[in-house]
Amino acid sequence: MKAYGVVLLLLLIHSPLFLHEFSTTAVAISFDNEDDKQGLLAFKGNFDNASPVFSSWNESSHYCMWRGVYCCSRNLQRVCTLELPSSGLVGSISPYIGNLSYLRRIDLSDNKLYGIIPSSISHLYRLQNINLTNNFLSGTIPENLDNCSQLVNLSLSNNQFYGKLPSWLGSFRKLEFLNLGVNSFTGNIPLSITNLSSLHEFYVANNDLSGSIPSGLGQISQIQIINLGENDFSGVIPESIFNLTYISNLGLHMNNFRGHLPRDIGTHLSNLQQLLLHTNQLTGEIPASLSNASFIQRFDLSTNKFSGTIPVDLGKLCPKFFSVGSNKLEAKVTGDWNFLNYLTNCSYLETLELSDNKLGSSFPRAITNLTSQLKFLDLQKNYLLGEIPSGIENLIGLNAFSVAGNRLTSIIPVGIGKLQNLQAFYLGTSNISGSIPFSISNLTKLTVFSAWSNHLSGSIPSNLGNLTQLTDLDLYDNALTGMLPKSMFDMKALSIELDLSYNFLSGTIPKEIGMFINLGKLSLSRNNLSGEIPKELGSCQLLTFLALDANSFQGPIPSFLSNLKGLKLLNLSSNNFSSAIPEELGLLNDLQELYLQENNLSGHIPLDIENLKNLYMLDISYNNIEGSVPEKGVFSNMIGLMLVGNNKLCGGIPELHLPECVVHGDKKKHSPMLLKLVIPIASIIFLLALISLALLILKWKKALTRNNNRNSLLQDGLPKVSYGELAKATESFSTSNLIGAGMYSRVYKGDILFNGEGNSNKKVHTVAIKVFDLQQLGS
Missing domain, CATH: 3.80.10.10 (Ribonuclease Inhibitor)
Known part of the structure; x- marks a missing residue:
């Protein structure tokens, strides 16, 4: 019976299912590796322990049981995978991660890691997959990372790395996925990158890279995605890039590429699904051969200097997104719009962007036959003539519609009210006339209505307040009349602007x-x-x-x-x-x-x-x-x-x-508020002075009436006082005794001794002494 048990155990050990279970459970009983354990604990120590991801990282369970830790199937005690994406980690990567010498896969993406990638990671020569995307890591790519020669996937995008791309990147012969986008790398793409013969996807978008594209990049025959957008690359795009048979996504947008596109560009791009060449300096005509890229879903050649007409066959592409705006494309006759006839068969078209060109002639009626799935239609800044066709109401899926900056002779179609999914409506400077139709109030999802610098007349519709989602209303420079309707103020979502200036509104x-x-x-x-x-x-x-x-x-x-x-x-x-x-x-x-x-x-x-x-x-x-x-x-x-x-x-x-x-002095600096205080106070002081003077005079008169009129010192009812007595009483006419002054005289107070009836009846009286200035005329 014991022998049978041994044989059964050996069979189970060689079973893949057993190996998997053993690697995560049974290993806790029999195996341990101190280097891996200490490396993991040091790794944990660099992070906020409050993170719930580390709740299982304790001595009560084997480290192979810890969350995000996966041990190898052959070397049961060794860690092969450390996988903690989107785990809320805050901290830096411990250098002790280099202890995990059997590590093949590390995924710490979508966390809040900061600091540098420790150089010890280059000791992990078994590594096949590094994913540190979407963190705050900085510094340069560690030297000697080329020791990890088994790498298949290197993803460092959306961080803050800087410096030049190392030339040894070309030594990863097994590398299939390289993503260094959204960082601050500078310099050129190293020529050695063309040695990555196994490369399938190459992303370096949104950096500060410059120079030209190595022509050898077009020799990596298995490559499917190249995204070099949002850099400062220049020069001519190598023709070899357009010979990549398996390419499905080519993004060279927002650079400074110049020159023409090869006439046969579409010959080999039969698998192309996304072509992004917008915002460059490309010139010449758009090659008709691009119509061979029949699987394309996103076609964007906008913001270049392409000229000529839009090839008729280009309408056969039938993408979801079609943009050739901001070029020098022309349409002088109705036939130059024939590419639209093919696009009417495209039931998946969602965006048609033809703005800012020289597309003229009458407003193409074929537009009204486009799919009802169309969400974005931009025809602004062209030379369109005539009327907006009434059939525009058929495009019931439209979210945004712009014909601003054209030369129309049109009114706003009444049927516009049927576009009940419309969120943005742009008519500015398009020569629109007539009144704003009441049906516009049916556009209850509208957030932007811009019709500035036209010839709109009449009053603002009283039901405009139904547009309760409107955030931006611009009717500047028209001929609108009447009063502001009170219902307009029901548009409580208005937050960007309300511009009704340069009209004839009243009230x-x-x-x-x-x-x-x-x-x-x-x-x-x-x-x-x-x-x-x-x-x-x-x-x-x-x-x-x-x-x-x-x-x-x-x-x-x-x-x-x-x-x-x-x-x-x-x-x-x-x-x-x-x-x-x-x-x-x-x-x-x-x-x-x-x-x-x-x-x-x-x-x-x-x-x-x-x-x-x-x-x-x-x-x-x-x-x-x-x-x-x-x-x-x-x-x-x-x-x-x-x-x-x-x-x-x-x-x-x-x-x-x-x-x-x-x-x-400083009075000129006094504010009007200060003057308002000073004037009343001065008036009160002056009034008190007058009252005091009146009381003094009254007291003096009463004193005189009590004296004997026959007093030897009195004559004609008035006392006779010498100049010396006056000077003594006023302390030599001191200003301290001055109680009033005018143009012709001054009034002083003084104490004078007068005799009553009998020499013993002497009294001191306070009197007012008026002194005339005889030098003043009229005194």
């Missing part, structure tokens, strides 16, 4: 304006609006741009504008605002531009405005402002300060050439 701003609590830009300039600014506008506290200029608003500039703390531009010019500039404007610390010219403003310039550190433009010209001009902040900037047309201003910096303020 007042409704108090419902306060509903736009998320609005960033409000422009009602150059209309016929009137009345006062409603206090509810102070609730729009996210405004950064407020322009109400060139209307007929009146009343004082409201102080509640100081609630708009984020305001960068305030334009109230060319209105009928009166009174003083509110001091509260000095609280707008983010303000950069302030325009108050051409109003009826008066009073002084608030001193606090000079403390607005971000203010670089101030125009208060052509008002009735007076007093001293501050000298700091914007007032020290001759370029950004306009004061002309205020004839009572004085002071300021010398370059303003204003008259000096007629004020002594």
Whole structure:
């Protein structure tokens, strides 16, 4: 019975299923490796222990049982795989990872690792797969990493690595996947890269690489994906690249490549699914042979200098994404649009982007026959003529539609209201006329409606408030009339802008304006609006741009504008605002531009405005402002300060050439608020002085009536006093006894001894002594 048990155990050991189970469970009973264990514990020690991923990393279980640790099937006590992607790890990679000498696979992607890759990783010569994508690792690729000659996958993308790509990258003869994208690598692609004969995918996009593409890259016959986009490569694209039979994804976008595309470019690209050549300096015509790439799903040649017409056969490609915008392509006659006839058979087309070319002739009606799956249609900045065809309503899947910047002679089709998936509608500068149709209120998913600089007339539809998702409404520079409909203010999602400037709108701003609590830009300039600014506008506290200029608003500039703390531009010019500039404007610390010219403003310039550190433009010209001009902040900037047309201003910096303020000492620096305090106080003091003088005179008169009128010292009812006695009583007419002064005389107080009836009845009386200045005419 014992022998049978031994034989059964041997059979189980050689069973693959047993080996797998044994590697993760039974090994805890019999095997251990101190190097691997200590290496793992040191690895753990470099991270935040609070991470739940390490909850199983303790002595109660064997390390082969720890989460993310997988031991080898042959060497049961050795770690072959360390796999902890998206585990919330925060920390650096311990150098002791070099202890895991049997490691074949390490995946620490999508964590928050920082620091460098330890050089000890080059000791792991069995490594086949390194994935450190999406972390914050930095430094250069470790030297001697070429010791890991068994590497099949090296993924270091989305980190902060820098330096040049090492030439020894070409020594990985087994490498199939190399991803170094989204880092800060510089220099050229090393020529040795062409030695990677097993390479299938090569990504170095979004770095700072430069130079030309090694022509030998086109000799790696098995390669399927090349992505070199968003770098600074230049020169001509090697023709050998376009001979790669297995290539499915070619991304050379956002570089400085120049030259023509080979005429037979499409001959060998039968497996191509994605061609990204946009944002380069490519010239010449688009080769018709590209129509052979029949599996292509994304075709983007935009933002180059391609010229000529769009090849008719190119419409046979039938991709999901088709973009040739921002080139020099032409369509002079209707036949130049025939490529659209093929695209009408493409049921998968989602994006058609033809903007910013020289595509003219009449608006192609074939567009209305495109698939209802089309989501994005961009025809802006071309030379299109005629009307927007009514059949555009068939494209019910449209999310975005732009014909801005054309030469149409059209109205907005009433059927536009059927495009109920439309989110962005651009008509700016396209010569559109007529009124805004009421049906536009059916576009309840619309977030952007831009129809600026057209010839739209009539009133703003009263049901426009149905567009509750709208964030951007731009109707600038049209011929709209009527009042602002109150229902418009139901569009509470408006956050980017509301621009109704340069129209003929009239009436007042409704108090419902306060509903736009998320609005960033409000422009009602150059209309016929009137009345006062409603206090509810102070609730729009996210405004950064407020322009109400060139209307007929009146009343004082409201102080509640100081609630708009984020305001960068305030334009109230060319209105009928009166009174003083509110001091509260000095609280707008983010303000950069302030325009108050051409109003009826008066009073002084608030001193606090000079403390607005971000203010670089101030125009208060052509008002009735007076007093001293501050000298700091914007007032020290001759370029950004306009004061002309205020004839009572004085002071300021010398370059303003204003008259000096007629004020002594530091009084010219006193604010109007200080004057409001000083004047009443001075008036009270003067009144008290008059009362005191009156009381003194009254007391003196009473004293005289009590004296004997026959007193030898009296004559005609008045006392006779010598000059010497007057001088003694007033301490030589000292200013300390002065109680009043006028143009012709001064009044002093003094104490004089008068005799009563009998020499023993002497009394001291305080009297007022008036001294005339006989040198003054009229005294």
